[in-house]
Amino acid sequence: MSRRPTVADLRANRGKHQYAMLRVETLDEAEAAAQAGVELLSVPAALLMHPRFRAVAPHAFACPGDNFFNIGGPDKMLDWALTMLRHGADAVYCSGSVAAVRLLADHAVPVCGHVGLIPSKATWTGGFKAVGKTLDQAQSVFAQCRALEEAGAFAVEIEVVPHSITDAIADHTDLFLISMGAGAGGHAQYLFADDVLGQNTGHVPRHAKRYRDFAAExxxxxxxxxxxxxxxxxxxxxxxxxxxxxxxxxxxxxxxxxxxxxxxxx
Incomplete structure (x- = not known):
């Protein structure tokens, strides 16, 4: 696509095209991702606001994100989100409350929520491990999807959920599912550039495929x-x-x- 995808494009292509998504932290990574054909980029706010970001990644769907506790409650989240849109964001990530998602959606901000393993809320699901392996957990993940969808989110990141559960959820929601270790039932596959490039020297998540060994280099x-x-x-x-x-x-x-x-x- 010679232009940036829109929310309407992502929705229309659910089940028809698997999008590639990366979390990038630098201009070099953003430029490399754009040249490689990565369609969706998760970016820090500072990178999005860099004056050269759109020059190096003009056609990438950019979704800045930060943990809700770094931003604040719904009102502060709205101010932050509007700032992101003014700087060229296509959507924003929100791991805060359903109320925050609803407030953003009420102001026409395209919002991506988060379900499954949410690192900032992992204490509620037992730490850094898969979520949705029991019936109760699977039902809870779906309930969160339903609540976010009803609040106005167009997408959710679904993280480290059994792929069979993701498949079932995809059949019963209109959300655009961004899969991080949750299987091909998602409509986009999401990894961190650090993991793809092998830049980490510590624990590597099971779902992270390493294509290079930058740490050794x-x-x-x-x-x-x-x-x-x-x-x-x-x-x-x-x-x-x-x-x-x-x-x-x-x-x-x-x-x-x-x-x-x-x-x-x-």
Missing amino acids: YARLQGERVAAFGEYVADVHSARYPAPQYLVDGDPDVTAAFRAWLSESV
């Missing part, structure tokens, strides 16, 4: 950095630096005259 580059700095220190201490090729030559007559002037003046 960064470690190699850090080793090269230390080695280069060490060679520089050794050159300075042994007077190998600065060598003649790194110096600017002066006219001997000018230098002699300058020294004579110094002797007479100082």
Whole structure:
């Protein structure tokens, strides 16, 4: 698509096209994602507001997000969301209350909610593990989807939910489902660029497929950095630096005259 997808496009393509979505943190990542054909980008607010963001990712559907406790209650969430729209957001992520989602939707803000494993609310579902493996949990995930849909959300991120449960939910909602580790029943697949690039050195989520090993490359580059700095220190201490090729030559007559002037003046 030669233009940015719209909410109407996403809704119309439910079940017809699987969208690729990435969380990117830098302009370089955003530009690479756009050039690679990633259609949907989750971005920090600061990145969205960077004056070059739309230059590097002109056709990406951009959805900025932050945890609700970093933003505040519904009124502050609305102010934040309107600021995001003014800076070119196509939608906003809201992990806050249903009331917050309803307030945003009432102001025509396209809102993406969150169900399943919600990191900021993981204490309610037993920590960082799959949600929806029991009947009660599956029913709760669907109830949250229904509440968010009724509040006006057009999409939800559904995270680490059994794929069979996601499939069933997709059959009974008009929401655009963004799957993070929740299976192909979602209408978009969502990963973090950090995981795709292998930039993390700690725990890697089960659903995260690593396509590169940037952590190893960064470690190699850090080793090269230390080695280069060490060679520089050794050159300075042994007077190998600065060598003649790194110096600017002066006219001997000018230098002699300058020294004579110094002797007479100082």
